Amino acid sequence: MSIETVSTARAFGGTQGVYRHASAATGTDMTFSVFVPDHPAGARLPVVWYLSGLTCTHANVTEKGEYRRACAEHGLILVAPDTSPRGEGVPDDPDGAYDFGLGAGFYVDATKAPFDRHYRMWSYVTEELPALIGEQFPADMDRQSIMGHSMGGHGALTIGLRHPDRFRAVSAFAPIVAPSQVPWGQKALAGYLGDDRAAWRRHDAVALIEDGARVPELLVDQGEADNFLAEQLKPDLLAQACEAAGIDLTLCMQPGYDHSYYFISTFMADHLDWHAARLK
Amino acid sequence: MSIETVSTARAFGGTQGVYRHASAATGTDMTFSVFVPDHPAGARLPVVWYLSGLTCTHANVTEKGEYRRACAEHGLILVAPDTSPRGEGVPDDPDGAYDFGLGAGFYVDATKAPFDRHYRMWSYVTEELPALIGEQFPADMDRQSIMGHSMGGHGALTIGLRHPDRFRAVSAFAPIVAPSQVPWGQKALAGYLGDDRAAWRRHDAVALIEDGARVPELLVDQGEADNFLAEQLKPDLLAQACEAAGIDLTLCMQPGYDHSYYFISTFMADHLDWHAARLK
Numbered sequence: 001m002s003i004e005t006v007s008t009a010r011a012f013g014g015t016q017g018v019y020r021h022a023s024a025a026t027g028t029d030m031t032f033s034v035f036v037p038d039h040p041a042g043a044r045l046p047v048v049w050y051l052s053g054l055t056c057t058h059a060n061v062t063e064k065g066e067y068r069r070a071c072a073e074h075g076l077i078l079v080a081p082d083t084s085p086r087g088e089g090v091p092d093d094p095d096g097a098y099d100f101g102l103g104a105g106f107y108v109d110a111t112k113a114p115f116d117r118h119y120r121m122w123s124y125v126t127e128e129l130p131a132l133i134g135e136q137f138p139a140d141m142d143r144q145s146i147m148g149h150s151m152g153g154h155g156a157l158t159i160g161l162r163h164p165d166r167f168r169a170v171s172a173f174a175p176i177v178a179p180s181q182v183p184w185g186q187k188a189l190a191g192y193l194g195d196d197r198a199a200w201r202r203h204d205a206v207a208l209i210e211d212g213a214r215v216p217e218l219l220v221d222q223g224e225a226d227n228f229l230a231e232q233l234k235p236d237l238l239a240q241a242c243e244a245a246g247i248d249l250t251l252c253m254q255p256g257y258d259h260s261y262y263f264i265s266t267f268m269a270d271h272l273d274w275h276a277a278r279l280k
Numbered sequence: 281m282s283i284e285t286v287s288t289a290r291a292f293g294g295t296q297g298v299y300r301h302a303s304a305a306t307g308t309d310m311t312f313s314v315f316v317p318d319h320p321a322g323a324r325l326p327v328v329w330y331l332s333g334l335t336c337t338h339a340n341v342t343e344k345g346e347y348r349r350a351c352a353e354h355g356l357i358l359v360a361p362d363t364s365p366r367g368e369g370v371p372d373d374p375d376g377a378y379d380f381g382l383g384a385g386f387y388v389d390a391t392k393a394p395f396d397r398h399y400r401m402w403s404y405v406t407e408e409l410p411a412l413i414g415e416q417f418p419a420d421m422d423r424q425s426i427m428g429h430s431m432g433g434h435g436a437l438t439i440g441l442r443h444p445d446r447f448r449a450v451s452a453f454a455p456i457v458a459p460s461q462v463p464w465g466q467k468a469l470a471g472y473l474g475d476d477r478a479a480w481r482r483h484d485a486v487a488l489i490e491d492g493a494r495v496p497e498l499l500v501d502q503g504e505a506d507n508f509l510a511e512q513l514k515p516d517l518l519a520q521a522c523e524a525a526g527i528d529l530t531l532c533m534q535p536g537y538d539h540s541y542y543f544i545s546t547f548m549a550d551h552l553d554w555h556a557a558r559l560k
Contacts, residue, residue, distance in 0.1 A: 068546075257289075266292045
């Protein structure tokens, strides 16, 4: 596997890079960012995965996420993938909506045409990109954790719940916790997976917990002034599922905070501190 | 004076706002951002001015500057103005170059047509906007400091040197220290001020120091991998002028760092700590 370096810049005593490679999973070029703190020669550092939300690329969190200081302090690599395949021949939402297609891969492997050819973000994020990171970066793949925002919070929760032995910490900012029960998720799961409700349940954090998936603990921050809270996010559904399953959920409701990177950046260091404690 | 609120968001225990007003100085609408940490009712907080570089608006530092954590910790308001007038009827560089006209006001009051009508950023930043901030925000205008990046570092140094009683701290990231001696500055000063070299000297930090302007100390961070270092920035000229004038310059050369917000954000907290110590 080979990667192309799009850019690197020194930041917070480390290197913030952006890279591109030809993905076998999606059949497209994919771009991602990696922050690597300075480290002793030969050292391998824990890896935090950050999955982004609707409309985002790697660039949003890379520019606005304010993660580098904490990653440098704790010696953590942070990887930020794109949110969908892109490029010529990749189908988009028929109406060009922001919540499906480009920028809205929902971290599933699509089974429904025409999306099944390129929209394979589950395989990309759980298999292909981790292999590339382990090969090309000084990453200790035995110490990984995962976090995400909104649609990426959905991705972090579902991927974390289905890989309890891989991720030592799972957290989210304003996640979609039950896509089967909200408009964003219903549109995406129907569009990518069709009517197979069993397949939907494997991409729904609340349903996964109801069906027996377990992690010891979860951390979620949620802004109380988030415009999407009541209709799309519904953290109470996650709280109920965790309560019934005995999962130790720390759900921090943050008065006044919205759905933006102003919210994410405010609580990023808290999440990275929490991850670091579990990755050491 | 009245202002329009473009947006506000809660961040780091404060409010990040973006505002617009009709400027008498520039004869245009002007947009700026202000971060106000939470504070006791009736309290007035010190104000840090951040002046941006070529091509920027208020948005670059607001999104990428990573200043809010330190401002909240220290109880500092941060104001980020735009870098030029904008809008219908505002003349731009005849060739559309990035280093003159829109996004490149150079913090001078132009005297040369057609720029003399709107390009009055010196008056805007030193008079009109401070009056607005003092009136509309919980700002203690007896405790101000100023910083900036590149062209904005030039602005911070020249404004600071010409107002030693107003600003308790003056610092810069990769500033243009001697515009009369470098291509960016020569183009801008000639374009806005014409051939009046005495007017140029009042907008050149090194010349101001040579001509007797004094502040007790300055802080400058400069990346050694900055593409503009040798041709446009020349911090050695500032070091020589400060040495001769007895100004205590702390010039931090940062190996590997470039001219971007990856560099600025890395050292932003250092600068804000330094400002806070002088504003308390």
